Amino acid sequence: MYVFRKEINFITDRPLIVSYSYSGNTQRIARELQRITGGDWCEIYPWQPYPMAFPELLEQAKQEIQSRYHPRLLPCSKSPRPYQVIFAGSPNWCGTIAPPLASWLSRNDLSGKVIFPFYSHCGGVSCDFKRDISRLCPKATVYQDLSVIDSGGDDLQEILERWLEKTDLMKQWNISGREKADKLKA
Numbered sequence: 001m002y003v004f005r006k007e008i009n010f011i012t013d014r015p016l017i018v019s020y021s022y023s024g025n026t027q028r029i030a031r032e033l034q035r036i037t038g039g040d041w042c043e044i045y046p047w048q049p050y051p052m053a054f055p056e057l058l059e060q061a062k063q064e065i066q067s068r069y070h071p072r073l074l075p076c077s078k079s080p081r082p083y084q085v086i087f088a089g090s091p092n093w094c095g096t097i098a099p100p101l102a103s104w105l106s107r108n109d110l111s112g113k114v115i116f117p118f119y120s121h122c123g124g125v126s127c128d129f130k131r132d133i134s135r136l137c138p139k140a141t142v143y144q145d146l147s148v149i150d151s152g153g154d155d156l157q158e159i160l161e162r163w164l165e166k167t168d169l170m171k172q173w174n175i176s177g178r179e180k181a182d183k184l185k186a
């Protein structure tokens with residue numbers, strides 16, 4: 001069983017969904033997570049856009065990952081400070097987190113927060129976002145990651161709900177949603 005280090009009320013603690021996406025797949029997953037959880041979403045953008053051509057992009061990604069370079073980012077629309085629960089996602093690049101998300105994670109103090117990692121991939125070299133994010137955020141509690149092929153296709157909602165159900169988050173958010181609906185009716 002997964003034990004949270006800190007008591008969290010998921011009904012009142014609206015999550016933050018933070019994501020980096022190069023070609024849109026991770027963004028689609030992040031937007032669906034936002035819809036299901038009712039959380040807030042913010043997209044990460046590198047200050048210097050990555051090359052359009054794949055060989056150059058791959059070369060740059062490899063270099064940044066090998067040297068643990070954390071690229072400069074454009075200002076993010078949301079600060080993680082008020083959030084207790086954070087969903088953090090990016091594509092799998094060369095078997096790890098894409099550098100813009102690594103940048104965001106290392107530049108923000110996420111001590112005591114609960115992080116749910118997710119990533120998109122194409123079925124190539126596998127990765128372990130739980131391990132990699134735990135290294136970048138040693139004082140956060142990092143939950144088991146969710147991997148999605150491309151953007152999850154027609155099954156995306158089901159894939160996300162199955163993952164959230166394992167954490168008991170779904171149950172609590174559903175209750176929360178019902179309570180809100182009942183209040184609106186009254």
Ligand SMILES: Cc1cc2nc3c(=O)[nH]c(=O)nc-3n(C[C@H](O)[C@H](O)[C@H](O)COP(=O)(O)O)c2cc1C
Nearest residue numbers: 021022023024025026091094095121122123124125
């Ligand atoms: C530079 C680069 C490296 C990649 N490395 C991997 C990899 O190691 N394993 C994998 O399964 N997919 C890899 N991919 C594929 C992406 O993870 C996949 O296309 C993902 O769906 C892209 O998500 P996005 O549309 O949010 O950017 C790589 C893609 C790029 C551009």
